[in-house]
Amino acid sequence: MMKVALIGLGSVGRGVAGMIQKKDLGITITGIADSKSGAMDPAGLDIASLLANKGRNGSCGDREISASDVIKKADYDALIEVTPTNALSGEPAIGYIKSALLRKKHVVTSNKGPVALAYKELRALAEKNGVALRYEATVAGAIPIMHTLEHGLLGNEILALYGVLNGTCNYILTRMAAEGLTYEQALMEAREMGYAEADPTYDVMGIDAAIKLVILANSVWGDSKQLSDVDRTGIDLLTPDALRLAADLGCTIRLIAEAIPRKHILRVSPRILEKNHPLVVDGTLNALTLETDMAKEITLIGRGAGSIETASAIIGDLLYINDRYVHRA
Amino acid sequence: MMKVALIGLGSVGRGVAGMIQKKDLGITITGIADSKSGAMDPAGLDIASLLANKGRNGSCGDREISASDVIKKADYDALIEVTPTNALSGEPAIGYIKSALLRKKHVVTSNKGPVALAYKELRALAEKNGVALRYEATVAGAIPIMHTLEHGLLGNEILALYGVLNGTCNYILTRMAAEGLTYEQALMEAREMGYAEADPTYDVMGIDAAIKLVILANSVWGDSKQLSDVDRTGIDLLTPDALRLAADLGCTIRLIAEAIPRKHILRVSPRILEKNHPLVVDGTLNALTLETDMAKEITLIGRGAGSIETASAIIGDLLYINDRYVHRA
Numbered sequence: 098m099m100k101v102a103l104i105g106l107g108s109v110g111r112g113v114a115g116m117i118q119k120k121d122l123g124i125t126i127t128g129i130a131d132s133k134s135g136a137m138d139p140a141g142l143d144i145a146s147l148l149a150n151k152g153r154n155g156s157c158g159d160r161e162i163s164a165s166d167v168i169k170k171a172d173y174d175a176l177i178e179v180t181p182t183n184a185l186s187g188e189p190a191i192g193y194i195k196s197a198l199l200r201k202k203h204v205v206t207s208n209k210g211p212v213a214l215a216y217k218e219l220r221a222l223a224e225k226n227g228v229a230l231r232y233e234a235t236v237a238g239a240i241p242i243m244h245t246l247e248h249g250l251l252g253n254e255i256l257a258l259y260g261v262l263n264g265t266c267n268y269i270l271t272r273m274a275a276e277g278l279t280y281e282q283a284l285m286e287a288r289e290m291g292y293a294e295a296d297p298t299y300d301v302m303g304i305d306a307a308i309k310l311v312i313l314a315n316s317v318w319g320d321s322k323q324l325s326d327v328d329r330t331g332i333d334l335l336t337p338d339a340l341r342l343a344a345d346l347g348c349t350i351r352l353i354a355e356a357i358p359r360k361h362i363l364r365v366s367p368r369i370l371e372k373n374h375p376l377v378v379d380g381t382l383n384a385l386t387l388e389t390d391m392a393k394e395i396t397l398i399g400r401g402a403g404s405i406e407t408a409s410a411i412i413g414d415l416l417y418i419n420d421r422y423v424h425r426a
Numbered sequence: 427m428m429k430v431a432l433i434g435l436g437s438v439g440r441g442v443a444g445m446i447q448k449k450d451l452g453i454t455i456t457g458i459a460d461s462k463s464g465a466m467d468p469a470g471l472d473i474a475s476l477l478a479n480k481g482r483n484g485s486c487g488d489r490e491i492s493a494s495d496v497i498k499k500a501d502y503d504a505l506i507e508v509t510p511t512n513a514l515s516g517e518p519a520i521g522y523i524k525s526a527l528l529r530k531k532h533v534v535t536s537n538k539g540p541v542a543l544a545y546k547e548l549r550a551l552a553e554k555n556g557v558a559l560r561y562e563a564t565v566a567g568a569i570p571i572m573h574t575l576e577h578g579l580l581g582n583e584i585l586a587l588y589g590v591l592n593g594t595c596n597y598i599l600t601r602m603a604a605e606g607l608t609y610e611q612a613l614m615e616a617r618e619m620g621y622a623e624a625d626p627t628y629d630v631m632g633i634d635a636a637i638k639l640v641i642l643a644n645s646v647w648g649d650s651k652q653l654s655d656v657d658r659t660g661i662d663l664l665t666p667d668a669l670r671l672a673a674d675l676g677c678t679i680r681l682i683a684e685a686i687p688r689k690h691i692l693r694v695s696p697r698i699l700e701k702n703h704p705l706v707v708d709g710t711l712n713a714l715t716l717e718t719d720m721a722k723e724i725t726l727i728g729r730g731a732g733s734i735e736t737a738s739a740i741i742g743d744l745l746y747i748n749d750r751y752v753h754r755a
Binding site for chain 1: 445449451568569570573574576577578579580581582701702704706707708718720721722723724725726727728729732734735737738739741742744745746749
């Protein structure tokens with residue numbers, strides 16, 4: 098049985114906890130923490146009752162126990178770090194992850210901050226301590242892009258990658274094209290559907306897509322790119338006229354993140370694509386095309402967000418670690 | 427250095443040999459055979475000169491050495507079995523593969539016959555001998571579908587799968603819809619482009635897609651399905667009128683292979699799909715959608731055929747085996 102500590106009990110954390118409870122995965126949760134409290138039990142925690150606590154009084158465990166306590170003291174093989182992304186400092190997640198790696202614990206995270214801001218340092222720390230650092234859930238939700246790069250396309254040189262990495266923008270562009278809505282109307286609809294935040298800046302200005310692009314570029318090419326290296330244009334100035342002109346050509350517009358090292362391109366911008374282009378997906382879907390030397394173009398399409406969809410990526414990482422390291426030890 | 431024996435020097439075999447020569451993969455070819463001759467050298471063969479031999483006199487090596495000799499006597503870690511598919515008997519490939527597995531050699535094949543006809547037996551033989559049997563290249567060319575099922579979606583239950591698995595049919599349907607061609611006209615064009623055989627029965631009657639569907643179903647659900655279990659309709663009776671009617675509804679027609687165990691469906695048939703459906707890919711592309719419990723729908727699109735594209739799948743399998751078994755031994 099693989100023991101895990103779960104830090105963060107938002108939508109993703111609850112999704113992961115629920116799936117570990119429901120499915121017979123050979124995983125037991127021995128430590129848990131939200132922003133206010135924590136709990137530990139080397140024999141396995143009663144997750145249902147801790148989640149019920151959280152529902153009743155806002156904290157899952159003991160208010161005397163912090164996330165740091167759980168990370169430093171609990172008995173676990175892998176840390177699941179699913180606290181909210183802080184794209185500026187990456188904290189407190191960077192500290193959490195370092196703390197676990199230094200204890201020679203594997204780490205699985207859905208948190209874009211640490212991976213975008215401190216990839217080289219964290220990667221080196223994981224290697225030095227002989228443990229895995231996996232982050233499939235940081236990019237494109239349920240799409241197993243990191244596994245595809247790591248195993249599926251083994252032996253291929255990745256020449257370029259292109260993606261629809263932000264579901265909110267894709268929903269807005271889909272609705273503008275389908276119904277002739279203005280940007281503001283489509284954004285309001287996205288908010289009503291729960292796809293856009295009250296402050297949509299992070300999504301519509303392309304920042305979220307750019308962070309994911311940085312994570313991909315650094316993973317694929319071992320670069321040390323930063324958010325500021327991305328040439329970035331959002332979708333907020335797009336007009337229904339622009340979409341109508343594209344439609345007249347049998348095309349539509351999508352916010353595309355692209356990395357083409359041979360051309361020194363690292364860019365997020367609205368692009369005109371033919372309607373039958375594989376990256377033209379509808380609604381909140383995500384899509385990614387990898388251009389490679391042998392397999393040529395491989396496209397993956399799937400859900401870019403959602404509690405259970407993100408849990409799928411996290412659980413895939415956990416089971417991979419279990420099979421590769423823990424189970425064999 | 428991982429040692430491999432390569433059996434079969436058609437388009438796929440030459441693609442694999444070329445990539446092993448060109449790329450620094452840590453793989454050396456110590457045995458090789460075509461239908462007429464063979465060669466062995468535990469220190470590694472001079473592939474360029476053997477391929478030049480084949481170009482000159484039709485055989486790559488010594489006519490006294492058969493494929494069976496190479497499989498039974500050469501010094502190698504993994505067999506690459508890329509002889510032509512015999513969908514009726516699976517031979518001689520089944521015999522080749524058994525012979526290698528009995529010697530405790532890993533096997534990588536692009537040959538659909540053995541995997542569709544003798545999966546359970548070959549799988550059991552590989553397990554008994556503690557070696558890998560991998561066949562990524564048998565289904566959907568360069569698309570890493572087996573790796574996605576094995577790693578990318580680990581922990582997910584696969585509820586159903588749907589695919590465009592035959593590039594010839596997809597090309598014919600794409601051209602019929604785009605240009606209003608009849609089936610016969612589009613088939614003739616596919617022949618001229620080299621996408622269809624002189625006898626297209628195997629492709630257009632859905633047999634090739636059905637064999638791939640059997641391989642997928644047996645891999646995913648551990649079934650023992652056979653070609654005769656597939657409910658199969660080809661594209662040969664489709665008319666331009668049918669495609670025009672579909673187009674009037676914003677739809678088009680594709681030959682879809684589908685397996686839905688909960689509904690006892692295992693079927694290959696022309697289906698009407700909305701034009702923006704992820705499986706509506708153009709030309710000779712292949713596409714596959716996996717319906718899962720956590721990740722929901724994941725679609726993969728890529729090239730279904732081609733010498734280098736198929737070599738990509740084979741080399742991915744070889745490197746996986748090298749990393750997982752040989753390199754660690």
